[in-house]
Amino acid sequence: MQSINLAEHSVRQLNQLLHDQCNHFDQSQWQVSATSGQHNIACGLNQNLEVNIHGHVGYFCAGMNQLAHVTVHGNAGQGVAENMMSGTVHVKGDASSAAGATAHGGLLIVDGNTGARCGISMKGCDIVVKGNVGHMSCFMAQAGTLVVCGDAGEALGDSLYETVIYVKGKVQSLGADCVEKPLTKKHLTQLKQLLKSAGAEEDPSQFKRYGSARQLYNFKVDNAY
């Protein structure tokens, strides 16, 4: 196992060492300490690494992640796992706004709460939040799944495309064109699987499903040129 102390190394040095594993894969286990809320930790990984980050991290941690499994033993700042392509990112504490923004694939797990705009414009990843999500979560979300075991803030799923949202708790309000939909057997199976992958011990039948009513401009064939 390789241990990197960010009091002694820069984030750039750490990220370079992790990127080097794309060309010469000889070390799969990584530990990072003394994070002090620094930005861009473990960004752009593209190898089947297991990275354990001890401490709170700043913005864009594990951004653009591919293949790697990154765990933050602390809180994460804005844009954790933004534009993730594959792999997993697990935040043991809370995450700030725009968690999983634009992410195409992979699984983001947040044990605590997230701030506003969780999963904004997500394009295919799965996000499981064990606590609450803030306002405007899944704004313009295109594909993938958001599971919220707690409550959701205002304007959930505003201008949603094909992302599926499951919420167990209260939804403060739904955004434009986002509606509640029936929880079918197919959805229960999907939800059960996601909860299991995230290690969340919740009863899937207690969740409600939300999705796009497909009534906005881009869904109307009459609007096509």
Added chain:
Amino acid sequence: MCGIVGLYLKNQSLENQLGSMFAPMLEAMTGRGPDSAGFAIYGDQVLDGSTKITLRHPDLEYDWDTLADRAQTHLAVSVAFMRNHHAAVFKVATDAQTASDYFATHAPEVALLSAGQSIEILKAVGLPAEISTDFNLTSMQGSHIIGHTRMATESAVTLEGSHPFSTGQDLCLVHNGSFSNHNRLRTELAYHGYQMKTENDTEVAAGYLTWRMDQGDTLDQSLKHALQDLDGFYTLAIGTKNGFAVIRDPIACKPAVLAETDDYVAMASEYQALTSLVNIEHARIWEPEPATIYSWQRDSQQG
């Protein structure tokens, strides 16, 4: 961009460490604001009927002794001062209006940065670390402090555009963001008799809170009104003689992190600025909710 930081002590035995706890917080926000920096510190309160005034003159050799003598003779009350780099904190045994009017009329060459019983505002153009050293921030004592590191957007990099702004006695705010209705509010405040000194949007927000509190609002009530009337993206940290508050606009685009222990409440734009605090690993850390008022107040007896 800009960085804002605040530290409010719940444990009075830490008051002699306020400056040394705060200096690394301010410096940690250099990346968010390298143009100018400043802070408003509360402590060393003067008695009722007396006023503390922070004045500034760009010349480090400015003759503060003569100004103090002139003020003492003219006002016929005791005047004492402490020089700190290119600023001086005057303690004048009269009310704030009389003291402020005197300096505005008889010493137009000096800028008045703050007036009140507890507040001192020190700010300058330059890097936060230089400003912290120039004013010897680490040796300062007090009950609470708010600070700002500026990346200029709305107005030029000048001392006048440096934060924090104080528009009323002991009231001060630091701001990350921008207000879109500051010009209209400036006109409205002028109509109510509150003349802003600069073109800066943050000063308008400070002026707005001063106006509300003069109307009888408590700190929390004034902030409730501010959430209705201030339009824009903002995170604010506010200091009053006995209180400290944090609010974010309803969209909450501008970042903020709060940390609380039995000893202190700390606020910063980014968690990075909190890492140097004692016991931060055991603090309750959270992101303030949008359009929600967080405030802490000391008993007035405690001052």
